[in-house]
Amino acid sequence: MDRNTGGGTIAIRIKDLPDEELFTAGHTACPGCGCPIVVRAAMKIFGKNTVCYFPANCLLVFGATYPKDAFTVPYLHVLFENSAVCAAGIKRGLKRLGKGDTNVVAFAGDGGTADIGIQALSGAAERNEDIIYICYDNEAYMNTGIQRSGSTPFGAWTTTTPVGSKIAGKEGFKKDIPRIMIAHDVPYVATASIGYPADMLKKIEKARDIKGFRYLQIFAPCPTGWRFDTAKTVELAKMAVDTGLWTLYEAENGKITINKKPKMTPVADYVRLQGRFRHMTEEQIAKLQKWAHRKWERDSAMVTE
Amino acid sequence: MVEKRVVTGNYAAAYGALLSRVDLIAAYPITPQTFVVEHASEFVNNGMLDAEFMRVESEHSAMSACVSAQAAGARTFTATASQGLALMHEVLFIAGSAHLPIVMPVINRTVAGPIGIWAEHNDTMPQRDTGWLQCYIESNQEVLDMVVQAYKIAEDKRVLLPMMVNLDAFILSHTVEPVEFPDISDVDKFLPKYKPEHARLWPEDPMIIGSFSPPEYIQEIRFQTDESMHNSREVVEEGNADFAKAFGRDYYGMLEEYQTDDADAILVTLGTVTSTARAVVNEYRSQGKKVGLVKLRFFRPYPTERIRKIAEKTKALGVYDRAVSFGTGGPSWIDARCALYGFSLPVINFLAGLGGRDVSEADVKLMFDILLEAASKGAAKKDVVWIGTRGVEP
Numbered sequence: 001m002d003r004n005t006g007g008g009t010i011a012i013r014i015k016d017l018p019d020e021e022l023f024t025a026g027h028t029a030c031p032g033c034g035c036p037i038v039v040r041a042a043m044k045i046f047g048k049n050t051v052c053y054f055p056a057n058c059l060l061v062f063g064a065t066y067p068k069d070a071f072t073v074p075y076l077h078v079l080f081e082n083s084a085v086c087a088a089g090i091k092r093g094l095k096r097l098g099k100g101d102t103n104v105v106a107f108a109g110d111g112g113t114a115d116i117g118i119q120a121l122s123g124a125a126e127r128n129e130d131i132i133y134i135c136y137d138n139e140a141y142m143n144t145g146i147q148r149s150g151s152t153p154f155g156a157w158t159t160t161t162p163v164g165s166k167i168a169g170k171e172g173f174k175k176d177i178p179r180i181m182i183a184h185d186v187p188y189v190a191t192a193s194i195g196y197p198a199d200m201l202k203k204i205e206k207a208r209d210i211k212g213f214r215y216l217q218i219f220a221p222c223p224t225g226w227r228f229d230t231a232k233t234v235e236l237a238k239m240a241v242d243t244g245l246w247t248l249y250e251a252e253n254g255k256i257t258i259n260k261k262p263k264m265t266p267v268a269d270y271v272r273l274q275g276r277f278r279h280m281t282e283e284q285i286a287k288l289q290k291w292a293h294r295k296w297e298r299d300s301a302m303v304t305e
Numbered sequence: 306m307v308e309k310r311v312v313t314g315n316y317a318a319a320y321g322a323l324l325s326r327v328d329l330i331a332a333y334p335i336t337p338q339t340f341v342v343e344h345a346s347e348f349v350n351n352g353m354l355d356a357e358f359m360r361v362e363s364e365h366s367a368m369s370a371c372v373s374a375q376a377a378g379a380r381t382f383t384a385t386a387s388q389g390l391a392l393m394h395e396v397l398f399i400a401g402s403a404h405l406p407i408v409m410p411v412i413n414r415t416v417a418g419p420i421g422i423w424a425e426h427n428d429t430m431p432q433r434d435t436g437w438l439q440c441y442i443e444s445n446q447e448v449l450d451m452v453v454q455a456y457k458i459a460e461d462k463r464v465l466l467p468m469m470v471n472l473d474a475f476i477l478s479h480t481v482e483p484v485e486f487p488d489i490s491d492v493d494k495f496l497p498k499y500k501p502e503h504a505r506l507w508p509e510d511p512m513i514i515g516s517f518s519p520p521e522y523i524q525e526i527r528f529q530t531d532e533s534m535h536n537s538r539e540v541v542e543e544g545n546a547d548f549a550k551a552f553g554r555d556y557y558g559m560l561e562e563y564q565t566d567d568a569d570a571i572l573v574t575l576g577t578v579t580s581t582a583r584a585v586v587n588e589y590r591s592q593g594k595k596v597g598l599v600k601l602r603f604f605r606p607y608p609t610e611r612i613r614k615i616a617e618k619t620k621a622l623g624v625y626d627r628a629v630s631f632g633t634g635g636p637s638w639i640d641a642r643c644a645l646y647g648f649s650l651p652v653i654n655f656l657a658g659l660g661g662r663d664v665s666e667a668d669v670k671l672m673f674d675i676l677l678e679a680a681s682k683g684a685a686k687k688d689v690v691w692i693g694t695r696g697v698e699p
Contacts (some may be wrong), residue, residue, distance in 0.1 A: 075514075076506055089373025091357060120363075191561040
């Protein structure tokens with residue numbers, strides 16, 4: 001495990017996590033799904049004094065279908081686009097009842113965050129609501145069957161960006177939600193990847209202990225939607241960071257730290273392993289490669305040290 | 306100490322929340338509801354009301370926040386109007402199905418298009434099937450009293466459903482009237498603290514609210530909401546009686562009858578038109594015309610049995626609506642017709658005041674004249690009558 005990812009000392013290690021599962025086995029996620037890796041670890045870090053919110057997403061379906069719920073802590077589902085405000089409502093309600101020390105965490109996908117949920121997310125961030133918002137980013141609407149979201153990368157096939165004779169794959173680039181969240185000037189914004197678990201755990205732990213609005217976007221591949229070998233979920237999550245397509249950084253009260261300088265390995269290596277990119281031409285791959293460089297330039301320029 | 310002050314309907318609504326000691330307010334401004342949010346903000350910022358205030362970015366979020374805080378176990382309040390209520394629409398269902406007794410004044414305002422800001426009931430009436438109780442209001446005193454009473458009714462274990470307290474835009478919201486303010490200690494006795502047992506999100510006793518539910522379970526949940534709505538009829542009557550005993554003001558529960566006992570024709574109104582109709586009844590009675598009035602206070606639940614009893618003692622029934630289900634008639638009239646299946650008396654719908662157009666005494670007189678004619682003939686010329694519409698014969 002790469003434990004020297006920068007950003008200070010590592011406070012928590014996988015072997016130190018409690019044995020007790022608050023997100024239990026027996027859920028029905030697809031083999032190789034990245035989301036439960038995030039949720040299982042996060043719940044161990046947050047502990048029992050936690051209330052969760054799930055929008056209409058894969059996690060709700062595979063982890064919270066009545067009567068076989070995988071969660072042992074209370075949770076609420078209301079709708080799709082209001083995760084941030086619902087978590088905030090829970091927190092404020094609990095505060096009134098003398099339970100203000102309870103962690104309230106929303107787990108939403110990238111579609112529920114970057115697209116339909118961005119209004120409520122932005123409002124909650126601006127009000128500095130005392131919640132933790134975790135976006136597990138699998139780069140499309142997977143629950144409804146692989147439709148493109150604002151977070152889908154350039155060139156990717158989805159069922160709404162099909163490979164046609166005229167247009168093949170998504171035409172635009174991935175929407176940069178973490179930067180939008182940083183612009184809200186909230187106490188904590190961090191990006192993570194299940195490919196770098198030590199860094200991810202550290203950030204989840206840090207988020208738990210900070211007061212105010214905390215946003216984490218965790219890269220979590222979806223073998224079903226991306227069309228790759230289910231054994232390669234973690235490898236791809238690592239490659240996304242190494243290629244520069246996903247940067248690991250954190251913003252603590254506006255102070256931005258890059259946690260891992262990308263190796264800038266060829267985007268083509270990452271693309272080749274996934275069916276969603278199979279149709280891409282050399283030209284398209286070069287365009288995505290160029291975007292990775294541009295992203296790194298932009299992200300590294302944010303560093304305030 | 307009871308205090309009498311001259312206030313707007315919006316102030317009365319906000320003060321009702323203060324008296325009810327709500328834990329959380331989440332709201333977004335919209336004309337003509339804005340004064341409710343402003344006054345509530347003043348109460349909180351001046352320390353008059355100890356509550357969380359979420360100044361959210363939309364009505365969708367306002368209702369989402371209320372649903373979530375109420376699910377956590379807190380007593381919540383919001384207010385809206387028109388487009389704001391339409392934007393809340395999908396969230397309203399959650400409150401009804403999860404049995405969350407949120408109370409919300411709605412300042413009835415026309416829903417676009419075209420855009421307008423005046424009184425119409427086409428905002429609240431389309432929310433009929435969301436699982437919310439709906440009460441329509443005639444005066445500012447009734448606004449204040451019903452916000453307090455709404456919590457009592459909504460939080461009753463036999464009900465546990467959310468409730469809208471609906472007041473006509475500007476006619477009540479922005480108009481001042483003398484209102485008696487009860488002492489908060491008396492309200493405390495009438496309305497105890499909210500103690501949730503059925504829905505709360507407490508880690509020490511984990512509960513799940515809103516699981517993804519297959520068809521094996523949802524039909525029973527629908528039945529329970531339906532049953533609660535049925536139960537709420539008697540709770541409304543009890544709440545009214547308890548309130549009358551505590552504060553000396555009786556609103557007669559689900560509906561109020563005025564001069565109906567020997568009436569040849571009865572008009573069913575709701576909202577502020579009731580006051581105009583009351584004046585017309587007085588005038589017609591002085592002329593020997595046997596007319597009566599029913600102020601329909603609750604649209605959901607609909608007072609089916611009481612409407613049937615009223616129909617038994619008259620020859621023609623009119624139903625006033627400030628909204629229309631296009632191609633059919635007014636929503637309140639549709640319910641009256643449904644309640645009166647098997648009755649032979651004419652049941653006529655009067656549509657007037659849409660978009661906030663004034664409903665004058667002359668308009669109401671025309672309704673009664675049409676009703677009296679139908680009563681004498683035992684038949685209606687028309688089922689649905691548009692009153693005061695340019696180019697349309699009533």
